[in-house]
Amino acid sequence: MAANSVLLDFSIEPSRIGDELSRKDIVKVFKENLEKYFGNLKIVYDMLIDDGYMCILSDNAGTIFTIRFFGEGLITVNIEYFKKENDSQRISFESTRQLENVLVKELNLLHGQSLPALSRGPIVKYFPTADERIIEYDIDKVLFDKRSEFQKIQIVHSKTLGNMLILDELQNIAEADLIYTQTLMQHGKENYEGKEICILGGGDGALLYELLKENPKHVVMLEIDDLVMEACNKYMNSICGDVLETRKGDNYEIIVGDCMVWIDKYIKDGKKFDYVFGDLTDIPISDTPTGEIWDFIRTILEKSFAVLKPDGKFMTHGNGASCPESLEMYEEQLKKLRPCVKFSRDTAFVPSFMEDWIFYQVTFANQ
Numbered sequence: 001m002a003a004n005s006v007l008l009d010f011s012i013e014p015s016r017i018g019d020e021l022s023r024k025d026i027v028k029v030f031k032e033n034l035e036k037y038f039g040n041l042k043i044v045y046d047m048l049i050d051d052g053y054m055c056i057l058s059d060n061a062g063t064i065f066t067i068r069f070f071g072e073g074l075i076t077v078n079i080e081y082f083k084k085e086n087d088s089q090r091i092s093f094e095s096t097r098q099l100e101n102v103l104v105k106e107l108n109l110l111h112g113q114s115l116p117a118l119s120r121g122p123i124v125k126y127f128p129t130a131d132e133r134i135i136e137y138d139i140d141k142v143l144f145d146k147r148s149e150f151q152k153i154q155i156v157h158s159k160t161l162g163n164m165l166i167l168d169e170l171q172n173i174a175e176a177d178l179i180y181t182q183t184l185m186q187h188g189k190e191n192y193e194g195k196e197i198c199i200l201g202g203g204d205g206a207l208l209y210e211l212l213k214e215n216p217k218h219v220v221m222l223e224i225d226d227l228v229m230e231a232c233n234k235y236m237n238s239i240c241g242d243v244l245e246t247r248k249g250d251n252y253e254i255i256v257g258d259c260m261v262w263i264d265k266y267i268k269d270g271k272k273f274d275y276v277f278g279d280l281t282d283i284p285i286s287d288t289p290t291g292e293i294w295d296f297i298r299t300i301l302e303k304s305f306a307v308l309k310p311d312g313k314f315m316t317h318g319n320g321a322s323c324p325e326s327l328e329m330y331e332e333q334l335k336k337l338r339p340c341v342k343f344s345r346d347t348a349f350v351p352s353f354m355e356d357w358i359f360y361q362v363t364f365a366n367q
Contacts, residue, residue, distance in 0.1 A: 129322065282319045
């Protein structure tokens with residue numbers, strides 16, 4: 001069950017919106033054409049507003065039609081109705097496009113556009129890209145939905161991508177996203193055999209699972225949210241195997257706790273790693289590199305290099321290639337690190353992100 005919203009947009013000469021008779025004629029034509037699909041409609045409310053006019057209509061089935069005139073020459077039509085699970089659409093996308101074309105011709109409008117129905121309800125299907133465009137996923141069920149002390153955790157099923165982990169309503173990883181993990185670890189380019197590795201975050205277990213296939217000496221994973229691991233162990237084991245079930249093996253250990261506390265302990269004890277993975281927050285989308293998340297990222301970088309061996313490497317994900325300004329700000333932070341570092345970057349198209357994603361490999365400059 002969900003509330004469906006059908007959206008149509010039109011452009012028109014602004015002078016026609018400012019004329020009362022013209023507005024009434026436009027509403028009349030809209031109403032007559034909508035009635036071909038929805039039956040008799042009645043105007044329940046209308047009003048002049050500062051930048052135009054608004055008219056609300058309804059039918060006998062509870063469908064609401066909002067026609068909004070903007071003085072600059074834009075008309076929007078929102079059709080909203082409740083759809084139960086087995087109900088058919090009140091109006092198909094094909095019919096919506098036919099309606100759009102008829103209205104453009106009859107009213108001599110400049111432009112028209114119609115969108116497929118947006119379905120909003122308990123099963124969330126829409127998530128943003130890195131630069132905050134909306135993607136609709138073919139999600140058909142929710143498998144897990146709980147809130148931990150730290151975040152909202154959901155695992156949903158996509159018909160094409162498999163199970164997906166959603167944290168605070170942001171897509172994190174899906175069963176189809178092996179390329180994400182392989183690019184993060186530079187699979188086939190880095191030699192992990194006999195190496196000591198620290199993963200900061202990584203609660204879905206995918207990175208740990210793939211690294212263990214490379215025969216490392218030891219991997220420690222520091223994850224703060226135990227509930228994420230419980231959910232992924234149950235519903236995402238195609239990407240994490242049984243590592244989140246056992247939590248400890250001959251060459252790995254998962255520690256539940258704040259990674260910063262443990263990094264400070266490693267610094268104090270003089271512990272060093274061949275690789276440190278920052279599998280935590282994405283690079284923020286912001287105008288300046290300021291604020292709590294940027295401070296956290298700088299702290300992660302400084303402390304990670306404090307526990308790296310001289311020939312060690314810091315590996316992390318960045319953000320979408322569609323966000324060059326934020327990526328540039330991150331690279332400026334890398335250039336400010338002391339001792340100096342050098343970095344390379346790699347790009348991969350991640351299926352569930354539906355966009356290119358940037359990954360960084362950072363070493364000491366004298367390496």
